Amino acid sequence: MTENLNSRNVEQYLIKNPEFLKSYLSKHGAPDITHKDGSHSEPSSPEIKIKRLPNFTSGRINSITTSIFKKYVEGNLERIKKTSKDRNQLLSMSEDEVFMELIRDISTELDVNVLCHKILKNVSILTRSDRGSLFLVRGSKDNRYLVSKLFDVTEVSTISESLHTEETEIIVPFGRGIAGFVAESKDTVNIKDAYEDPRFNKDVDLKTGYRTHSILCMPILNYEGEVIGVAQIINKVTGNHEFTKQDEEVFRKYLIFCGIGITNAQLFELSVQEYKRNQLLLNLARGVFEEQTSLERLIQKVMLDSQDMLKCERCTVYLTEDSTNKGGKNLTGMFAKILKKRFYKLLALAVHQDPHSEDDQVQVKAKPTSTKDVLFSMAFDLHAKDGGNIRIPSAAEVANSRNAEIARHVVLKGTPVNVSEIEIESMFGKVVGFEEDGYKTKNMLCMPIFNNEKKIIGVTQLVNKLNGVPFNENDANIIEAFSIFTGLGIHNCQMYENACRLMAKQTVALEVLSYHATAQQDETDKLVSSEFPTGQEIGLYTFEFNDIPLDELETVKCTITMFTEANLLAEFKIPLEVMCRWTLSVKKNYRPVTYHNWRHAFNVTQTMFTILYTGGLIKKFEGLEVLGLLVACLCHDLDHRGTNNAFQVKVASPLAMLYSTSVMEHHHFDHCIMILNSEGNNIFQSLSPAQYRNVIKMLEHAILSTDLALYFKKRGDFQKLVQSGETEYQDPYKKDLLKAMMMTACDVAAITKPWEIQEKVAQLVANEFFEQGDKERSELGETPMAMMDREKKDELPKMQVGFIDAICLPIYKTLTEQFGGLKPMLDGCLRNKEKWQEQPTQSLHLDEETEPVQSSPTPEQNGISQKPDSKELKRKDLDGQCEKKGSKVTNSKKTQFCILL
Incomplete structure (x- = not known):
C-alpha cells in the first residue's frame, strides 16, 4: 500500500477530499500556516480551493477550545454522557483512583453546578454522610453573602432536585450561622450535635422535618486564598454518627479540587457572559449610530434592548x-x-x-x-x-x-x-x-x-x-x-x-441675503436701456486709464463695455439683462471700505482687459478663459472687510474657522458663486456642463491666485519657465502659472499708473492698513506691524519702495521679458519707484480717520447707509527730496507684504 504513495497521489487525494484536508489542518496545523484572522492558509496550487472555516475569534487560539466556546455560547454544547460510579464502585477504588476520577471530571465539566453536584455526591459516599450542600459567595467586598447553590445533595438525588434557582436560593450573610461563620473565619467546623451549637439555625429542620445531628463544614478557597464558597456535609450514617479526622482530610482534598473547578468554571462562565454582553453592546452601538435622525426612535431602541437584556x-x-x-x-x-x-x-x-x-x-x-x-x-x-x-x-x-x-x-x-x-x-x-x-x-x-x-x-x-x-x-x-x-x-x-x-x-439667511444682495429690477431695467460708451472713447485700452473722473454708473457701463467688446455676450449667449443685473449685484456686494472696494475691482478688471487686448496676450487664451479671467478680476475681492487674512485668524472669525488657508480669497470665491446662483444672475446659464465646470475651476484658481502667499510660491516656477524660452503655454500647468501671474500683475497694477493716480491709491491702501492696525491695538491689545502702525505713517515712501522691490518689479520684469507689449507697466512701476524715493518722510501726513473718496463708491451708490460723521480723504502735498537708494528685499520683507495683503 505504501509503495503506491507519492506526492502526486497524495495531492490528488487532497484535491478530491477537501473536507479531510480541512479537518487535518484544524487539528494538526502549525501556527505559521494560520492567518492572523484565525483561518488556515490555502494551498498555493490554483486547483485547490478550500472554503475557509467561519472565524469566531481572532488570534492563534487552540481550535478545539474555540469550537467548545462557540458551541457553549450558542447553547449547542453536547455533554459527554458518563456513567456515574455507584457507592460500591467508588468505595472499592483506591484513593489515587478516586482523585484521578475527580480530575477527569474537573477537566471535562464546564458547568459549575454539574461539577459541584458530582463532587458533593462523591464526598457523601466516601465520608458516609447522608447529604451535603454548597453555598457560593456573592456580593461586593464590603457586602458579601452566601447563596445556596446546591442543597441537600444525596447519593441518589439529581441535580434538578438539588439545584436552587435565584427564586429559591437561601441567602446567608457572612458571620451568620455555621456556614456564614466558616465563610468569614475560613476555619473548619466539625460539630457532633448541631442542636447544641448556638450558631445552628433550627428553622430549616422545623420546616422540613429533618433532624440534623452532625455537621462538617469547610471553606472553598481560590488560588489567592479567598473564600469563594462553603461546603458542608450532614449526618454521618455509620459508627457514632460523628465525622472523623479522616473524613475531614478526604473532604479537604476534594474541596481543593472543587475550588479549582469552581474557579475555572466561573471564569469560563464569566467570559461567556462578557462575550454575550459585548455582542449585545455592539448591536446596541450599531443601532445607536444607525439611528441619528430621531431622538424618540433612538430611545425606543435603547429601552427595548435594555429590557430584553436585563429581563x-x-x-x-x-x-x-x-x-x-x-x-x-x-x-x-x-x-x-x-x-x-x-x-x-x-x-x-x-x-x-x-x-x-x-x-x-x-x-x-x-x-x-x-x-x-x-x-x-x-x-x-x-x-x-x-x-x-x-x-x-x-x-x-x-x-x-x-x-x-x-x-x-x-x-x-x-x-x-x-x-x-x-x-x-x-x-x-x-x-x-x-x-x-x-x-x-x-x-x-x-x-x-x-x-x-x-x-x-x-x-x-x-x-x-x-x-x-x-x-x-x-x-x-x-x-x-x-x-x-x-x-x-x-x-x-x-x-x-x-x-x-x-x-x-x-437657508433662510441666504434667501434673505440673496434678495438684498441682488440688484433690483428697476436698476437693471435702467441700465439695460442706457447707452454704453465704447472702449476707445473712454480709454479702456490704455495702461494709463484713470477711473477717478467717472461716476459709479459710468464704471458699471464701462464694465459692460469690456465684456461686450470682448465678444463674450455674443459668444456665450449672455442676455444683456442678465449681464447688467449681475454687474450691478457684484458692485452691490463690495463693502464701502477704504481701498478694497468696487473701484479697486473695476480697475483690476480694466487692467486685465488691457493686458489681453493691448498687451497682446489675447492670442494665448480661448474665449472661455477670457470670460473666466474678467469675471475673476471683477469678483476677486467680493465682500472684503478691509482686513487681511492674518487679522481674520487672530480674531478667530467664522471665516477663519471655515477656511484654513487663503481665508479671504476663499470667501471671495464662495461669494462669487453665491451671486451666480442667485436668481437672474447666472451669466453662465448658456454654457454646456463641461464649459460650466471648466469656468468655475478657472474662477477658483484665478481668485485664489491673488493671495500673495501663493504668488511667492509660484513666482520662481514662472521665472524659470520664462528663462527656459517657453512661448506657447499649451500645457495646463504652464497656462495656470501664466494666469496666476497675470492676476497678481492686475491686482497691484495701481503701482504702474501715472504718479497722480498712484499717490492717491497708495494713501488709500495705507489708510486701510492703519485702520486695521488701530483695531489690533484697541481690540486685541497688540502693537501692529510697521506697515499698519499709524504712528509710523511718515514711513510710507520707504514702505512703498520696499513693496515695489519685493512684489511689483519681479513680476513686471518677468512678464515684459516674455511679452513686450506689457513694457508700459514696467516703465510706470520704475517711474513711481523713483517718485517715492524722492518723497521726504517727514512731510507726508495722512488723516487719522479716513474713508474712501472719489475713487470709491458713495454709500448711496452701494445701497448701504453711512454714518454722518464720516470724513473724506484729504489729498496731501507730497514734496521734498529723499535719498535715492535702492531697497534690498529680504525674505522677511516678502513675508511682511504677504501678511499685509
Whole structure:
C-alpha cells in the first residue's frame, strides 16, 4: 500500500477530499500556516480551493477550545454522557483512583453546578454522610453573602432536585450561622450535635422535618486564598454518627479540587457572559449610530434592548431639561462662541429677530442643590406587558412620579442607585413603593446618562426584575455600558438636529441675503436701456486709464463695455439683462471700505482687459478663459472687510474657522458663486456642463491666485519657465502659472499708473492698513506691524519702495521679458519707484480717520447707509527730496507684504 504513495497521489487525494484536508489542518496545523484572522492558509496550487472555516475569534487560539466556546455560547454544547460510579464502585477504588476520577471530571465539566453536584455526591459516599450542600459567595467586598447553590445533595438525588434557582436560593450573610461563620473565619467546623451549637439555625429542620445531628463544614478557597464558597456535609450514617479526622482530610482534598473547578468554571462562565454582553453592546452601538435622525426612535431602541437584556418589568428614560436643547445651545468650543456672538447676531438681523433673545444665547445654569432644582423635559416609559410600545408620560405625571423622584436624586448626586425593597428604604424620605398608577416597585436600578462633556443629560431607570430578585453588580455594569452608548446616541441625535436647524437658518439667511444682495429690477431695467460708451472713447485700452473722473454708473457701463467688446455676450449667449443685473449685484456686494472696494475691482478688471487686448496676450487664451479671467478680476475681492487674512485668524472669525488657508480669497470665491446662483444672475446659464465646470475651476484658481502667499510660491516656477524660452503655454500647468501671474500683475497694477493716480491709491491702501492696525491695538491689545502702525505713517515712501522691490518689479520684469507689449507697466512701476524715493518722510501726513473718496463708491451708490460723521480723504502735498537708494528685499520683507495683503 505504501509503495503506491507519492506526492502526486497524495495531492490528488487532497484535491478530491477537501473536507479531510480541512479537518487535518484544524487539528494538526502549525501556527505559521494560520492567518492572523484565525483561518488556515490555502494551498498555493490554483486547483485547490478550500472554503475557509467561519472565524469566531481572532488570534492563534487552540481550535478545539474555540469550537467548545462557540458551541457553549450558542447553547449547542453536547455533554459527554458518563456513567456515574455507584457507592460500591467508588468505595472499592483506591484513593489515587478516586482523585484521578475527580480530575477527569474537573477537566471535562464546564458547568459549575454539574461539577459541584458530582463532587458533593462523591464526598457523601466516601465520608458516609447522608447529604451535603454548597453555598457560593456573592456580593461586593464590603457586602458579601452566601447563596445556596446546591442543597441537600444525596447519593441518589439529581441535580434538578438539588439545584436552587435565584427564586429559591437561601441567602446567608457572612458571620451568620455555621456556614456564614466558616465563610468569614475560613476555619473548619466539625460539630457532633448541631442542636447544641448556638450558631445552628433550627428553622430549616422545623420546616422540613429533618433532624440534623452532625455537621462538617469547610471553606472553598481560590488560588489567592479567598473564600469563594462553603461546603458542608450532614449526618454521618455509620459508627457514632460523628465525622472523623479522616473524613475531614478526604473532604479537604476534594474541596481543593472543587475550588479549582469552581474557579475555572466561573471564569469560563464569566467570559461567556462578557462575550454575550459585548455582542449585545455592539448591536446596541450599531443601532445607536444607525439611528441619528430621531431622538424618540433612538430611545425606543435603547429601552427595548435594555429590557430584553436585563429581563425587567419596566424601563424608563428621563431626559433633563438641558439635554433637549433648542437652537443649538450645546455646541461647544471657540467656534461655537464666535458663532453665537457674530453669526447668530447677523442671522437674527437678517430674519428680523432680536439677536439678544433668550433663544439665541447660551445660558449657564447653576448646579442643582436639591431634587427640586432637577427638571426633566421628557420621559419615555416602557412596560413589558405593553408589548414594546413606549409611552411618553405627561409633564404632570413626571412631576408627581415617585420613581422620577429617585431619578432626580441620581441626577443630583451623579451616582448610580441600586435598591431593593424600596418601601423600607429611608434614603428617599417619604417615597413608598407604589406609583400613582398603582404599580408596585420592588427593586430598582438607576444609572445617570452622561454626554461628551461629562454632564448628566438623563437617567436610565430599570424596575423589578422578572425573576423577582434584586439587580446585581453584573446588571449594574451592563446598564452602565448601555448608558454610555445612550449618551453618545443622544448627543449625536442632538448634533444632527442642531445641524438641521442651522441649515434651515442658513437657508433662510441666504434667501434673505440673496434678495438684498441682488440688484433690483428697476436698476437693471435702467441700465439695460442706457447707452454704453465704447472702449476707445473712454480709454479702456490704455495702461494709463484713470477711473477717478467717472461716476459709479459710468464704471458699471464701462464694465459692460469690456465684456461686450470682448465678444463674450455674443459668444456665450449672455442676455444683456442678465449681464447688467449681475454687474450691478457684484458692485452691490463690495463693502464701502477704504481701498478694497468696487473701484479697486473695476480697475483690476480694466487692467486685465488691457493686458489681453493691448498687451497682446489675447492670442494665448480661448474665449472661455477670457470670460473666466474678467469675471475673476471683477469678483476677486467680493465682500472684503478691509482686513487681511492674518487679522481674520487672530480674531478667530467664522471665516477663519471655515477656511484654513487663503481665508479671504476663499470667501471671495464662495461669494462669487453665491451671486451666480442667485436668481437672474447666472451669466453662465448658456454654457454646456463641461464649459460650466471648466469656468468655475478657472474662477477658483484665478481668485485664489491673488493671495500673495501663493504668488511667492509660484513666482520662481514662472521665472524659470520664462528663462527656459517657453512661448506657447499649451500645457495646463504652464497656462495656470501664466494666469496666476497675470492676476497678481492686475491686482497691484495701481503701482504702474501715472504718479497722480498712484499717490492717491497708495494713501488709500495705507489708510486701510492703519485702520486695521488701530483695531489690533484697541481690540486685541497688540502693537501692529510697521506697515499698519499709524504712528509710523511718515514711513510710507520707504514702505512703498520696499513693496515695489519685493512684489511689483519681479513680476513686471518677468512678464515684459516674455511679452513686450506689457513694457508700459514696467516703465510706470520704475517711474513711481523713483517718485517715492524722492518723497521726504517727514512731510507726508495722512488723516487719522479716513474713508474712501472719489475713487470709491458713495454709500448711496452701494445701497448701504453711512454714518454722518464720516470724513473724506484729504489729498496731501507730497514734496521734498529723499535719498535715492535702492531697497534690498529680504525674505522677511516678502513675508511682511504677504501678511499685509
